Amino acid sequence: MIMKTLSLILFFLCISFSALHAQSLRDSISLEIVSFVDEENTGHYTSVQLKLENHTKDFKYLILPSVIYHPEKKYWPVIFEVEFQDKTRHMIGFPLFDLTDGKRFLLPGESLVATHSLFDSEWLRDNASKIARFRFYNGVTVTRHKNIDEIKLEDLYFYQPPEIATDWVDFTTADFNFLRK
Numbered sequence: 001m002i003m004k005t006l007s008l009i010l011f012f013l014c015i016s017f018s019a020l021h022a023q024s025l026r027d028s029i030s031l032e033i034v035s036f037v038d039e040e041n042t043g044h045y046t047s048v049q050l051k052l053e054n055h056t057k058d059f060k061y062l063i064l065p066s067v068i069y070h071p072e073k074k075y076w077p078v079i080f081e082v083e084f085q086d087k088t089r090h091m092i093g094f095p096l097f098d099l100t101d102g103k104r105f106l107l108p109g110e111s112l113v114a115t116h117s118l119f120d121s122e123w124l125r126d127n128a129s130k131i132a133r134f135r136f137y138n139g140v141t142v143t144r145h146k147n148i149d150e151i152k153l154e155d156l157y158f159y160q161p162p163e164i165a166t167d168w169v170d171f172t173t174a175d176f177n178f179l180r181k
Contacts, residue, residue, distance in 0.1 A: 028054070028055050028056045028059065028144070029052070029053065029054050029055065029056075029061060029106070029142060029144070029164060030051075030052070030053050030055065030164065031050060031051070031052050031078070031136060031137075031138055031164045031165065031166055032050070032051050032053070032166050032167075033048055033049070033050055033136070033166050033167070033169060034049050034050065034051045034113065035048075035049045036048055036049070036175070037049055037115055039115075039117070042178075043178075044175070044176075044178045045118070045175055045176070046117060046118060046119060047115050047116060047117045047118060048115070048116060048118055049113060049114070049115045050078065050096060050113070050114055050115075050116070050136060050166070051111050051112065051113045052076075052097060052106065052111060052112045052113075053106075053110075053111035053112075054106045054107065054108055054109060054110055054111070055109075056108050056144075057108050057109075058108065059108065059144045060105050060106060060107045060108065060144075061105065061106040061142055061143060061144050062104075062105060062142075062143040062144075062156075063076050063097070063099060063104045063105075063106055063112075063142055063143075064076070064142075064143065065099035065104070066095065073095075073098070073100055074098075074099045074100050074101075075095030075096060075097060075098055075099060076095075076096065076097040076099050076104070076112075077093050077094060077095050077096065078093070078094065078096045078097075078136045078137065078138065079091050079092070079093050079136065079137040079138070080092045080093075080094065080124075080134060080136055081134060081135050081136070081137060082124075082127075082131045082133075082134045083131070083132050083133050083134070083168075084127075084130045084131060084132060085130055085131075085132045086130075087132075090127075091137075092121060092123070092124070094116070094121070096114045096116050097112045097114045098114070128171075128179040129179050131171045131179065132170070132171055132172055133168045133169060133170050133171055133172075134168070134169055134171060135165055135166045135167060135168045135169065136165065136166045137164065137165045137166075138163065138164040138165070142164065143156045144156070
């Protein structure tokens with residue numbers, strides 16, 4: 001009877017620890033929209049500023065660059081997801097954070113900030129009036145490892161897309177009324 005009780009307690013402790021560990025991993029790094037920018041002085045928000053931030057004290061992140069978009073430059077791509085008024089969704093990948101140094105470590109408390117035009121894609125311009133809301137996802141794997149000097153494969157934790165995402169932004173608000181014209 002005592003063994004069953006101890007086994008049951010141990011089982012629930014393991015589940016609780018796993019849930020706390022998973023939650024802390026999800027909260028340890030964020031991709032968020034920090035502001036909208038009117039770069040063209042048109043009175044409309046035409047660009048968005050995104051921040052990728054490490055909220056941990058003990059881990060650094062290796063952000064792997066992609067050379068798909070510009071072979072001469074290295075970027076960390078994000079995925080822009082739009083939801084249309086009819087509830088269908090579409091995803092577009094594009095380069096955002098410049099990682100031309102070949103690899104980028106995001107240290108504890110450090111962040112990367114980048115600005116991107118919302119409508120530099122012809123497809124987005126053509127479909128802007130149909131978009132109800134949008135959000136951003138991480139585009140490729142973001143890798144966490146212990147804050148040590150040497151990188152070992154067994155010390156890495158891989159975040160798989162679309163683990164890290166921003167909140168939804170409503171395109172039907174007054175700030176985006178110009179899209180409906």
